[in-house]
Amino acid sequence: MDVRVRFAPSPTGFLHIGSVRTALFNWLYARHTGGTFVLRIEDTDIARNTEQSLNTILDGLKWLGLHHDEGPYFQSQRAKIYRQRTRQLLDAGMAYERDGAIRFKMPREPITVPDLIAGNVTRELADRELQDPDFVIVRSDGNPVFHLVNVVDDLEMKITHVIRGEDHLSNTPKHIALFRAFGVEPPQYAHIPMILNPDGTKMSKSDPDPGKARLASLSTYIEDGYVPEAVRNYLCLLGWSPKDNREKMDIEEIKRIFDLPQVLRTNARFDVAKLKWMSGEYIHELSMEEFVKRAQPFLRIPGPPPDRTYLHALLRYYQLKIQTFKELLDQRIDYWFIEEYPFDPEAVKKSCSAPQTGERLLKLADAFAAVRHWDLPSLETALKSLATELGIKNADLIHPCRVAVSGQSVGMSLYHMLEVLGRDRVLARLRRAAEKFRP
RNA sequence: GGCCCCAUCGUCUAGAGGCCUAGGACAUCAGAUUCUCAAUCUGGGUACACGGGUUCGAAUCCCGUUGGGGCCGCCA
Numbered sequence: 001m002d003v004r005v006r007f008a009p010s011p012t013g014f015l016h017i018g019s020v021r022t023a024l025f026n027w028l029y030a031r032h033t034g035g036t037f038v039l040r041i042e043d044t045d046i047a048r049n050t051e052q053s054l055n056t057i058l059d060g061l062k063w064l065g066l067h068h069d070e071g072p073y074f075q076s077q078r079a080k081i082y083r084q085r086t087r088q089l090l091d092a093g094m095a096y097e098r099d100g101a102i103r104f105k106m107p108r109e110p111i112t113v114p115d116l117i118a119g120n121v122t123r124e125l126a127d128r129e130l131q132d133p134d135f136v137i138v139r140s141d142g143n144p145v146f147h148l149v150n151v152v153d154d155l156e157m158k159i160t161h162v163i164r165g166e167d168h169l170s171n172t173p174k175h176i177a178l179f180r181a182f183g184v185e186p187p188q189y190a191h192i193p194m195i196l197n198p199d200g201t202k203m204s205k206s207d208p209d210p211g212k213a214r215l216a217s218l219s220t221y222i223e224d225g226y227v228p229e230a231v232r233n234y235l236c237l238l239g240w241s242p243k244d245n246r247e248k249m250d251i252e253e254i255k256r257i258f259d260l261p262q263v264l265r266t267n268a269r270f271d272v273a274k275l276k277w278m279s280g281e282y283i284h285e286l287s288m289e290e291f292v293k294r295a296q297p298f299l300r301i302p303g304p305p306p307d308r309t310y311l312h313a314l315l316r317y318y319q320l321k322i323q324t325f326k327e328l329l330d331q332r333i334d335y336w337f338i339e340e341y342p343f344d345p346e347a348v349k350k351s352c353s354a355p356q357t358g359e360r361l362l363k364l365a366d367a368f369a370a371v372r373h374w375d376l377p378s379l380e381t382a383l384k385s386l387a388t389e390l391g392i393k394n395a396d397l398i399h400p401c402r403v404a405v406s407g408q409s410v411g412m413s414l415y416h417m418l419e420v421l422g423r424d425r426v427l428a429r430l431r432r433a434a435e436k437f438r439p
Numbered sequence: 440g441g442c443c444c445c446a447u448c449g450u451c452u453a454g455a456g457g458c459c460u461a462g463g464a465c466a467u468c469a470g471a472u473u474c475u476c477a478a479u480c481u482g483g484g485u486a487c488a489c490g491g492g493u494u495c496g497a498a499u500c501c502c503g504u505u506g507g508g509g510c511c512g513c514c515a
Contacts, residue, residue, distance in 0.1 A: 010515055042515065101513050118444065126511045127441040139513040146515050170443055170510035200507065241452055245463045267508055271450050274465040321477055398474040410476040
């Protein structure tokens, strides 16, 4: 049997992280079985159907690398089919009209859902449903209701496996009843557990807490510069695991071993810290070419375009330091590119307040000027011999030197920094700073 | 209110009756290292929700309790 699965988001203008995971599991299952991944847009509510919100979905899937094989199909363009199917039920006496709406005659006996993940689930009717088990399939304004269009679409598109959030488990009996009413065997169902906020509450875009609302949207992770492969990898691990302690995994490998029965039945909480860690893992292993390419939107380089070799040399440090590309914006990198870099007052106060600072920096500049090869070991030797000569600790030269050439007290190891900056910049900066810090 | 699902460290999870005095990862703490932040290395603490069964033996099976989530719409 050819597997056909679908992702059916409603175009509400953003992608919920839970939806993304559902899309991912559908995609994984399709790839695992060599089946077809269909994209269907649930846009029967015309008010939500805007081009921009559709693009949000398309862009999100593309960002994650979840390519669909068919679609997107739009429910809004399928009104005729829903009407025909409604007619069919009406004619067969399995639906009737009341108060202008069309209702489906729900079977009175409980229906068992054979679920690939949850097992056999038999749902008794709730007390309210006991009063009136039938449900509306076409509104009085003539628009079909979710349950109807969902089933009709799955039927028409020959969907074989419906992989969706557990929030749909309770109304799956309705869907099964509808399939049977059409004289068709329902597809296989697989309900995956939900993704919750860190505090265990439901993830929602409309959460009054803006922080939590932000967590729920995929666009947050795109904007914050997370690596898409990491987001995808992390989401795979929410409700599924390879059982052998592996976590950072190649997507090809996941496609190979992913299967529905191993999906967990427990809800998972979203842990941004772990996602961040994983994003970092992916960033660190990027080639410099790829890193620069992806970092582009988050790089603010002042001054004229830098030399490529120089840029790569200095960026290596930041690549290993950050976990999301947006963190690049927090790094003070101006000193690599322009001479008017700012001096951090704290750093100056801490490292350059000694009265001999100016004099020492001048001597250091002279020592550096004398090195034959501008490389790490020579610079280290030069600095250390000067310290010995002056009878001071290495650190008494290292810290002022760092502040002099970078304006700050943090950064890569000093000798490495000097090596990358180059002789001309370093000597000029040391001499200028010597003036600046003269008592 | 009714119905459904679930329950292992703070979090994600491994665990399908003896390999479990419960393993891994993230987070956290301590130490090491260093010119700073970071990284790295080493080490530590922290979990089978509770109560009953079944069994020679239970994190693993059954029942109940509690807790969490979901659904019961002319929303999707």
